[in-house]
Amino acid sequence: MADKALVGEGLTKVFGGFAAVKDVNLSVRRGSIHALIGPNGAGKTTCFNLLTKTLTPTRGRILLDGEDISRMRTSEVARRGLVRSFQISAIFPHLTVLENVRVALQSSFGTGYHFWRSLRAVAPLNRRAEELLEQVGIQDNRDSPAAALSYGKKRALEIATTLALEPRVMLLDEPTAGMGHEDIEPITDLIKRVAVGRTVLLVEHNLSVVSTLCDRITVLQHGEVLAEGSYKDVSNDPRVVEAYMGGIDE
Ligand SMILES: Nc1ncnc2c1ncn2[C@@H]1O[C@H](COP(=O)(O)OP(=O)(O)OP(=O)(O)O)[C@@H](O)[C@H]1O
Numbered sequence: 001m002a003d004k005a006l007v008g009e010g011l012t013k014v015f016g017g018f019a020a021v022k023d024v025n026l027s028v029r030r031g032s033i034h035a036l037i038g039p040n041g042a043g044k045t046t047c048f049n050l051l052t053k054t055l056t057p058t059r060g061r062i063l064l065d066g067e068d069i070s071r072m073r074t075s076e077v078a079r080r081g082l083v084r085s086f087q088i089s090a091i092f093p094h095l096t097v098l099e100n101v102r103v104a105l106q107s108s109f110g111t112g113y114h115f116w117r118s119l120r121a122v123a124p125l126n127r128r129a130e131e132l133l134e135q136v137g138i139q140d141n142r143d144s145p146a147a148a149l150s151y152g153k154k155r156a157l158e159i160a161t162t163l164a165l166e167p168r169v170m171l172l173d174e175p176t177a178g179m180g181h182e183d184i185e186p187i188t189d190l191i192k193r194v195a196v197g198r199t200v201l202l203v204e205h206n207l208s209v210v211s212t213l214c215d216r217i218t219v220l221q222h223g224e225v226l227a228e229g230s231y232k233d234v235s236n237d238p239r240v241v242e243a244y245m246g247g248i249d250e
Contacts, residue, residue: 004063005030005169005199006051006082011060013046020046022223023060028169028216033191033200035210037234038220039243044203045173047220051201052084052171053077064169081168085158085175093147097138097157100146101129104164132160136190152183156190163194170194172202176209188213211235219243 008026012019021043028034036044049055051062053074061070069077074084091100105125133139136156141149146157155175162170175191176184188209191200204210210217211231219227219234221243227234234240 003030004028005065006201007061007063008047008051009061009063011047011050011062012058013050013055014058019058020223021050021057021220024220024223024225026051026218026225026228028199028201030199031197032215033195033202033213035214035217036201036203036220037205037207037210037217038226042220042243043223044220046223048171048173048201048203052082052173054084078165078167081166082171083162083165083167083169084171085162085173091146091154091157091161094145096143097133097146097149098126098129098142100157101132101160101164102126104161105129108165129164132163135163135194136160137186150183151179152186155179155183155187159190159194167198169199169201172200172204174203174205176204176206184209207235 004027006028008024011021011024011026013021024043024047026047036047038044046055050057053062053069053072057070061068063069064077064080064082067080069080069082092103095103102125105128130139130142133142136159138149138153138156138160141153146154149157172191176187179187184206191202191213202214214231217229217231217234218225219240226243227237227240
């Protein structure tokens with residue numbers, strides 16, 4: 001159990017009689033970057049939403065560091081170090097980049113969204129916010145309104161606000177979705193950097209990103225696990241090739 005940061009056991013989610021996820025077993029090794037992939041409608045988002053506690057499983061269990069978190073609220077699991085990017089700290093477009101990270105830090109320090117608290121009380125958080133901006137490479141934009149950032153830099157800001165919650169396990173939902181070619185490489189490098197010393201699970205459509213970033217891949221099809229292994233293993237698996245035929249995105 002010690003090497004498994006996050007485990008899904010027999011995860012099933014039924015929507016009005018339709019099983020979007022069926023008896024999925026999934027283990028995310030500590031320190032790894034693990035991807036959930038599969039053709040459209042395979043159940044990736046549903047599975048991800050179960051693991052991130054956005055949805056409650058119809059059946060099955062989720063274990064974080066061996067502890068059953070199946071019935072816990074997202075805020076409880078976030079306190080235990082399982083954080084979905086953007087789950088708590090959505091970007092506030094009219095706040096500056098620095099203020100956005102500070103708000104995320106306030107929520108992790110339990111001071112919440114009490115904007116009326118004196119500026120003096122939040123000032124010590126500025127240094128940490130600046131460090132986080134540096135870590136994701138957008139320190140030069142600290143005083144810009146978040147709305148003015150390029151798409152790629154917005155994603156970097158979202159990662160900074162996630163890091164503010166000190167995640168041990170980070171869950172990223174399609175981190176490169178909607179990105180132009182020029183933004184994909186920097187965000188891939190950034191995820192690699194912030195993954196050091198952490199565990200990362202992501203849903204990602206871009207298979208070239210998956211191949212460069214991920215240690216382990218789970219392929220879903222029709223709500224079930226079709227294959228699991230390294231990118232090389234799964235991409236050479238004839239069942240995976242067949243599942244993707246006609247439905248591949250990249
Ligand atoms: N809330 C819901 N109610 C009913 N059916 C749902 C619901 N959410 C998902 N589904 C169905 O479950 C199946 C799996 O959907 P899901 O979004 O998890 O797949 P996906 O692999 O993420 O797909 P995509 O790559 O297209 O985003 C689909 O057939 C979808 O229509």
